[in-house]
Amino acid sequence: GAVVSQHPSWVICKSGTSVKIECRSLDFQATTMFWYRQFPKQSLMLMATSNEGSKATYEQGVEKDKFLINHASLTLSTLTVTSAHPEDSSFYICSARTVVLNEKLFFGSGTQLSVL
Amino acid sequence: GQSLEQPSEVTAVEGAIVQINCTYQTSGFYGLSWYQQHDGGAPTFLSYNALDGLEETGRFSSFLSRSDSYGYLLLQELQMKDSASYFCAPWRDDKIIFGKGTRLHILP
Numbered sequence: 001g002a003v004v005s006q007h008p009s010w011v012i013c014k015s016g017t018s019v020k021i022e023c024r025s026l027d028f029q030a031t032t033m034f035w036y037r038q039f040p041k042q043s044l045m046l047m048a049t050s051n052e053g054s055k056a057t058y059e060q061g062v063e064k065d066k067f068l069i070n071h072a073s074l075t076l077s078t079l080t081v082t083s084a085h086p087e088d089s090s091f092y093i094c095s096a097r098t099v100v101l102n103e104k105l106f107f108g109s110g111t112q113l114s115v116l
Numbered sequence: 117g118q119s120l121e122q123p124s125e126v127t128a129v130e131g132a133i134v135q136i137n138c139t140y141q142t143s144g145f146y147g148l149s150w151y152q153q154h155d156g157g158a159p160t161f162l163s164y165n166a167l168d169g170l171e172e173t174g175r176f177s178s179f180l181s182r183s184d185s186y187g188y189l190l191l192q193e194l195q196m197k198d199s200a201s202y203f204c205a206p207w208r209d210d211k212i213i214f215g216k217g218t219r220l221h222i223l224p
Contacts, residue, residue: 034211043203044159044214093158103147103166103207107158 002028004096006108013084014116021079021111023094029074030096034105035067038091050077084115118142120215122204127221128194136189136218138204148180148187149205149212159203162189196222 003026013019023033032051036044048069050056056069066088068080077096081088093110119141128134138148147166151159163171165180165187177190191198201217 032210036214041201041219043216046211046213049211095159103149103164104161105149105151105159105212107160109158 002026002096002098002106004030004094004106004108006094006111008111009109010112010114012114012116015085016083019081019084019113021081021092021094021113023077023079023096023108025075025096025098025106028096028098028106030077031074031099032097033071033077034095034097035069035077035079036093036095038093038110040091044093047079081113084113086115089113089115118213120204120206120213122202122215122218124216125219125221127223129223130194130196132194133190133192134194134220136191136202136204136220138187138189138215140185140187140204140206140215142206142208142213144208145182145185145206147207148178149207150176150178150189151203151205151214152200153203153217154200162202191220194222196224198222 005024007022035047038044047062048056048058050069050071052071052074058064071077094108095105122138149164150162153159163178170179175192180187199222201219203217204215205212
């Protein structure tokens with residue numbers, strides 16, 4: 001089956017630093033990747049949609065200068081949390097959409113970000 | 117406006133059947149997905165309904181009524197490993213929105 005690799009799985013950083021999270025589709029080409037944020041025991045909140053070679057589309061209320069998304073190839077999307085602060089601490093998770101199984105999303109294992 | 121409703125928690129007994137309902141109101145709707153997520157894990161795809169009716173995949177079935185903006189996930193022969201959160205997730209405008217999820221507790 002399709003595999004999505006997300007790294008790192010957890011990261012602790014100091015306030016004010018930037019953190020980059022990678023999401024790779026290992027055995028398929030992802031036409032679209034979605035980035036979500038999830039708080040404990042809550043739903044996945046869609047942050048942005050990224051398509052290869054174009055600018056990401058951010059959901060209302062998500063700061064695009066804060067959460068930089070790059071989708072440079074059909075197998076890689078990155079989310080950079082710039083100048084992270086404690087309120088950015090959360091579980092970030094990506095998902096990928098294929099051409100063939102269009103409505104079936106494959107998720108990465110998530111990244112737990114803790115900002116001190 | 118847009119809304120998505122599903123029960124926050126459901127409890128059932130091992131071996132039994134449980135149904136998790138979902139009602140939605142969203143523009144641009146074209147299909148309903150269901151995902152399972154264990155604590156600390158990634159969501160995994162369970163089913164997708166684009167048309168009205170029942171879709172069956174092993175112990176899991178999903179139903180959609182577009183006219184009623186309603187769907188449900190049916191889990192049969194419950195096993196302890198089915199203890200997880202289940203998310204109703206409609207597709208609209210080429211993206212998927214997750215509901216708040218239903219936490220399923222299975223009693224032995």
